[in-house]
Amino acid sequence: MVTLVQSRRLAARDAESIRRHLRIELEHRRAELGYWIGRPWWGNGFATEAARAVVGQAFAGLGLARVFAHHFVSNPASGRVMQKIGMRQEGVLRRHVIKWGRCEDLVVYGILPDDVTP
Numbered sequence: 001m002v003t004l005v006q007s008r009r010l011a012a013r014d015a016e017s018i019r020r021h022l023r024i025e026l027e028h029r030r031a032e033l034g035y036w037i038g039r040p041w042w043g044n045g046f047a048t049e050a051a052r053a054v055v056g057q058a059f060a061g062l063g064l065a066r067v068f069a070h071h072f073v074s075n076p077a078s079g080r081v082m083q084k085i086g087m088r089q090e091g092v093l094r095r096h097v098i099k100w101g102r103c104e105d106l107v108v109y110g111i112l113p114d115d116v117t118p
């Protein structure tokens with residue numbers, strides 16, 4: 001869970017801590033971003049704040065070339081977080097995952113250092 005306090009700390013944390021939120025593939029200089037917020041705290045901007053901080057560290061702190069993420073089509077709030085931090089939709093993987101017995105489409109987003117806006 002990422003709370004406001006924790007997400008604010010993220011910006012100041014070192015690269016070792018950031019790895020808990022990024023699955024880093026150094027050979028490709030890329031990382032996959034993931035986040036989860038406890039339901040009582042939804043809608044407060046916490047995921048956006050934390051995701052922005054982690055992406056900032058991925059580029060400025062770790063020197064990565066790309067961060068990507070995906071969300072279920074059925075989870076538009078997660079996609080909205082990706083859009084708000086400047087990630088671009090790159091495609092849809094149709095029926096890519098089976099979740100609770102149902103085939104789900106995955107929307108893929110990516111961001112490069114040049115895409116980051118202050």
Ligand SMILES: CC(C)(COP(=O)(O)OP(=O)(O)OC[C@H]1O[C@@H](n2cnc3c(N)ncnc32)[C@H](O)[C@@H]1OP(=O)(O)O)[C@@H](O)C(=O)NCCC(=O)NCCS
Nearest residue numbers: 035036037042043044045046047048070071076077078080
């Ligand atoms: C998705 C999740 C991370 C969002 O966390 P959060 O802290 O509530 O996100 P934020 O408050 O930063 O931003 C949410 C945005 O989604 C929008 N949103 C919420 N429900 C929405 C919906 N049904 N459709 C479209 N947008 C929606 C909000 O309005 C907000 O955008 P805005 O600031 O432009 O109004 C959180 O709901 C969660 O942890 N869900 C369960 C795990 C999960 O889905 N993880 C992501 C896997 S990819």
